[in-house]
Amino acid sequence: MTYPLIVILIVVFIIIFYNLNNRIQRLEREISELNRKIQTPGFTQIKEEQHVQPVVSSIKEEQKITAFEESKVTEEAPVIPEKDWLTPIFDFLKQNALTIIGIFTLVLGIGYFVKYAIDRNWIGETARVGIGLLVGGAIMLTGHFLRKNYTVFSSIITGGGIAVLYFTTTIAFREYQLFSQNIAFVITCLITLISIALSYYYKSEVLIIFSLFGGFLAPLMISTGQSNYPFLFTYLTVLNIGMLIIVFLKNWKSVGWVAFLFTNIYLFYWTAEKTELLSIYFYIITYIIFYAFALQNYIKKGILPSYDILMLVLTNFTSIIGLVYIFNTLQYEPVIVFPIGFALVNLFLLFKEYSKKNFGVNYSVFAGISISLITVAIALQFKTHLITSVWAIEATLLLFIWKKTNLNIFKICFYILFPLVIIAQIMTWAKYVDAKNLAIIFNPVFLTSFVTVITTFTNLILLRKLPDTNKKNTDFFENVFTIVSYGIIYVALLLEIMYHISDKTWIVIFSIAMLYSLYYIFCILLFRRKLDIHSILETGLLYLFLLLIIFNTLISGSGIISNFLMGKLHLSFYGMHLLYWIPFIYILVKILPKSDFFTIVLSYWVVALAFITAVSAELYHIYLIINANGISEVAKLGKHFRILYLPIIWAVLASILIYRGLKTNTTEYTKIGFVLIAFMILKLYTYDVWEMDNVSRIVAFIILGIILLLSSFLFQRLKNIIKNMVENKEENNETENTKS
Structure with missing residues (x-):
């Protein structure tokens, strides 16, 4: 059937x-x-007579509009929008998707047919190979006949035929052993040469991409598992030189990018599997080839398009990663010879631009690459970790070029590379776990972190100075980048501090970490204007600072006092702990009044909570230092302080808050003061009174009564003063109105 x-x-x-x-x-x-009729003289004359007047009038109108638009364009001088590089790719796929799927399906169908014939023993091994070669040749011949009217279609068809030839040769060698590896390699080289020649003859960029894919995959197809890398890279070098010649003749940039991708995959695999000195020569040859590829438009026209700039960056830094890795693995010195050598190449081009007094994009690119390479050399000389340092500097270079050219391709590359920098830096920080006896600051882990910190801070400055980056126009990704950047700087310095105090008790480590955190946030807030900190980020940092104040006083202070009473810490450490009051007072007095922090009502309560907690806790700690002779007395003294002194402290603080609220006309402070008084009275009558002895109860009630009376008197006096001020102001306004 x-x-x-x-x-x-x-x-x-x-x-x-x-x-x-x-x-x-x-x-x-x-x-x-229809075309023949249109081209006849009579037909043309009739049409011209019918449409001459409307056309003339429309031309005049268009000329007027064009003149107006040209004058408007001259006045406004708009920036030429950057071309969307993805659009041609999507257009190509939309127009030729069926063709690509069709040729792929055809190749699969032929393969399944041959497999079916093999399973039924209809044809032998030699015949199978012959059929494959004939089918591949037939497909290529079909593409040849279609090339005049269907250029892209014929290129894809021809590429499918080339793929059939490659796979047939691979099967003949690997499965049937019809010829040796050398003959198989010669055949694949011939197929590659024929396909490249056809590409050049047909002037088809699509076909040469197919050819390059086959040329770079051919070594894998005929591989026997033996690593003959010198032979492989000699072949790849010849292939890349051919690529370079075609690029200079036809300006087909996609060909160079395909070759760059495959070549670096092969190079990195060789470097990782079998690190040897010979691979250095191929790295240098590859660097020269692809640097010449990147400078093609610069040599011909004196310009550097966006993708050529990106190729310059990638060629420099991928070569450095491989070369320095080889030197470090084989323990050769000095490792800086390669970044310095590459920097000299770029400095030569930089000097060329400088001598022409051309300080445009080309000058900025060569200057940025040169400075980055010299920075890499310095970092590597101090034994920093290779990948982390190179990626961090490369990310900054991409951001610098983005700033100079305003091309989104560098923005995209930066946002792709920066997360990799974070991952590499986290892996570098993990070295702290197993590291022994690292020197302070001058150790590989921290020096690598220092490079990342410097580059990250540079990124923040560059990002702030970009034309489309300001407080009113800061997008989501830039806000996230800012937060992550400050987080990297924070963690890098914190881990170095914690490593060198890791032998101390937990409370010392925690207290120093908290003090460092508070001062770090304080420094950001202190220079918030110069750093161009967004108002949302500023508010978040203020909230974080106040919450850390609460945790610091409750945990650090109590822990330090406990260890002091047990004889484990000196009292001077508690004095160091109190240094957090310097940034705390400065923020309360100088920064908070000038910020947008109080646009939210909750902010008043957070500030008051932090201030009340800090004052109450530190007075409690001082009370213990003065009166306690050992850790065993803390419970008794603590109970006495909570019952007798804490209500007095809260009453004073409540009075201060009420006074502050009345003076500044801030109702929230007044509310907080009265809530604190209410809470204190509730605590006094529900708990404290029943825990006191008679003498303490009398003293507490007398002192508390006096404080409440004074607070009430102060409140009434201020209310009258404010009332008189308002009445006097109204009278003055009425007098002025009468005179006028």
């Missing part, structure tokens, strides 16, 4: 194809007849 059904389907397909072909031919004849 299967074979008749297949025959029927084939017949139906032929009939449908025949009918469609006849309709297309009829349509082509009608179009050609």
Whole structure:
């Protein structure tokens, strides 16, 4: 039943194809007849007479509009928008998706047919290879006949034929052993040369991409598992030189990028699997080839398009990673010879631009690359970790070029590379766990972190100075980048501090970490204007600072006092702990009044909570230092402080808050003061009174009563003063109105 059904389907397909072909031919004849009529003199004259007046008037109108638009363009001088590099790719895929799927399906169908014939023993091994070669040649011949009218279609068809030839040669060598590896390699080289020649002859960039894919995959197809890297890279070098010649002749940039990708994959694999000195020569040759590729437009036209700049950056830094890795693994010195050598190449080009007094994009690119390479050399000389340092500097270079050119491709590359920098830096920080006896500051881990810190801070400055980056126009990714950047700087310095105090007790480590955190946030807030900190980030940092104040006083202070009373810490450490009051007071007095922090009502309560907690806790700690003779007395003294002194402290603080609220006309402070008094009275009458002895109860009530009376008197006096001020102001306004 299967074979008749297949025959029927084939017949139906032929009939449908025949009918469609006849309709297309009829349509082509009608179009050609219409074109012939249009080109006749009489027809043209009639049409011209009918449309001459409207056309003339429309031309005049268009000229007026064009003149107006040109004058407007001259006045406004708009920036030419950057071309979307993805659009041509999507257009190509939309127009040729069916062709690509079709040739892929055809190749698969031929493969399944050959497999079916092999399973049935219809053909032998030699015949199978012959069929594959004939089919590949037939497909390429079909593409050849279609090339005049269907250029892209014929290129894809021809590429499919080349793929059939490659796979046939691979199967003949690997599965059937019909010829040796050398013959198989010669055949694949011939296929590559033929395909490149056809690409050049047909002037088809699509076809040469197919050819390059086959050329770079050919060594894998005929590989026997033995690593003959010198032979492999000699072949790749010849292939890349051919690529370079074609690029200079045809300016097909995509060909160079395909070659760059495959070459670096092979190079890095060789370097990782078998690190040897010989690979250095191939790294240098590859660097020269792709540097010449990147400078093609610069040599011909004196310009550097965006993708050429990106190739310059990638060529320099991928070569450095491989070369320095080889030197470090084989323990050769000095490792800086390669970044310095590459820097000299770029400095030569920089000097060329400087001598021409051309300080445009080219000058900025060569200057940025040169400075970055010299920075890499310095970092590597101090034994920093290779990948982290190179990626961090490369990310900054991409951001610098983005700033100079305003091309989004460098913005995209920067945002892709920067997360990799973070991952590499986290892996570098992990070295602290197993590291022994690292020197202070001058150790590989911290020096690597220092490079990342400097580059990250540079990124923040560059990002702030970009034309489309300001407080009113800061997008989500830039806000996230800012937060992450300050986080990297914070963690880098914190881990170095904690490593060198890791032998101390937990409370010392925690207290120093908290003090460092508070001062770090304080420094950011202190220079918030110069750092161009966004108002949202500033508010978040203020909230974080106040919450850390609460945790610091409750945990660090109590822990330090406990260890002091147990004889484990000196009293001077508590004095160091109190240094957090310097930034705390400065923020309360200088920064908070000038910020947007109090746009939220909750902010008043957070500030008051932090201030009340800090004052109460530190007075409690001082009370213990003065009165306690050992850790055993803390419970008793703590209870006495909470019952007798804490209500007095809260009453004083409540009075201060009420006074502050009345003076600044801030109702929230007044509310907080009264809430604190209410809470204190509730605590006094529900708990404290029943825990006191008679003398303490009398003293507490007397002192508390006096404080409440004074607070009430102060409140009434301020209320009258404010009332009189308001009345005097109204009278003055009425007097002025009367005079006027």
